[in-house]
Amino acid sequence: MPKSFSNVIRFLVVLYFYCGMASISYGQIGGRNAFGFTSMAFEPHVSSLGGMVLGQTTTSMSGMDFPSVLQNGQKEVNIGYTSLYGSSSAFAVQYIMPHKRLGVLQVGTRYLTHGLLDRRDALNTYQGKFSANEVDLYAGTAFTWENYRFGVNVHGLIGQLEAQNSLGLAVDFTAFWEDSSGLTTMGFALRNLGGEIIPYAGKRRATPTDLQFGFSRKLKYLPLRIHCTLHDLYRWNLRFEDSLTSNSSNLFGLPEDQSIGGFGKFTDNFFRHVNFGLDINMFQDKFWFALGYNHQRRMEMAIPNRNGFAGFSLGFGMELNLWAFGYSYAKHHLASGFHGIRTTLRFHKKAKNSVEN
Structure with a gap:
């Protein structure tokens, strides 16, 4: 464990500059990383809140992407499925168990x-069929230090594209804080820090590293929690100028070429870093309903003047003592979206998460 909070801050600053230097040579947003599926949201509750959540205490989030929410004594099995575009789909299996030395340990796999x-x-002559698959084998744990809950995941990555194969390694570092009332939470995550050990071909590529900060606030007299997550904090420009979509609408619904000078581009670029979510928990947190908005997803998948509900997401679920279920639908494009489901079987009594556990 860290000896002092200053050591933690110093370590995170070094990682921040490492991420910034690793991305400084790139001008585009996508298509440059290996194992891009590791940035997907495999949990319905996370997906329904826009795909990124760092400040949630509900047990409907298992810690697959944010291990800081893992709790000592937790023991459960999670199985999930996500329907993607065309014939593409993703599966996830996770087992969380108590551990004598670590307190809690999770192991699992994500398969695309x-x-x-x-x-x-x-x-264009047909020559038969081939397959393309990627696998993430991961393990993680969490520990408490003062009022903070820290977590780490280690990922072993395997890719297969026709006759080409790739191996990779990545790690996640996360931190979580919750105030004494449980109304306000904050989270930090450095995700997918790593890259290929054995590349498909040519030079090695990095995994889709992301530096994120999120917070949430639960209303005192209403069953609502508001989420806000900032992502890609080590780079400012997330815009990609494409002449084919230059007439797409901006955040204010105006065509891009009618934006007020550089202000329109500034606001668009700023909100591409922001992910919004609204959580509704009812019946003593036994039922949840969630809405989310991801502006970057909306703009990157835009069709000129026909965005529809791209970038929006929703979901619902049930939380019982020994069993849980969740469903999400995330609209990625005017033509289609992602459906996700997850079921949980618990071997411990459901309890409210806390950094003091």
Whole structure:
């Protein structure tokens, strides 16, 4: 464990500059990393809140992406499935168990498959089928220090694309804080710090590293919790100028070319870093309903003047003592969205998460 909070801050500052230097040479947003599926939200509750949550205390979030919420004595099995575009789909299996030395330990796997694809040559001649799959084998734990809950995940990554294979390694560092009333929470995450050990071909590529900060506030007299998560904090420009979509609408619903000078681009770029979520918990937290908005997703998947509900997401779930279920629908594009489900079987009595556990 860290000896002092100053040591933790110093360590995080070094990681921050490492992330910034690793990305400074890139001008585009996507398509440059290996194992991009590791940035997906595999948990329905997280997906329904826009895909990123760092300040949530509910047990419907298992710690797959944010291990700081793991609790000592926790013992459960989580199984999830996400339907993606076309024949692509994702599966997740997670086991959380008590550990004598660590307090709590999670192990699991996340599997992405694109099914069977057509193999064709330069003349578009059909040459049979091939498969494309990626696997994440991970383990993680969490510990409490003063009023903070720290977590770490280690990922072993395997990729297979036709006859090409890749191996990678990545790590997550997270921190969580909750005030004494439980109304306000804050979280920090450095996700997917790593890269390929054995590349598919050519030079090694980094995993999609992301530096995130999030907070939430629960209303005192209403069953509502508001979430706000900031992501990609080590780089400012998340815009990608594309002449084919130059007429798409900005945050205010105006065509991009009618924005007020540089102010329109500034606000658009700023809100691409922000993820919003609204959580409704009812019947003593036994039922939840969530809404989310991801502005970056909306703008990157935009069709000129026809965005529809791209970037919005919703979900619901039940939380019982020994069993839980969640469903989410995230609209990624005008044409389609992602459906996600998860079921949980607990071997411990459900309890409210706290950094003091």
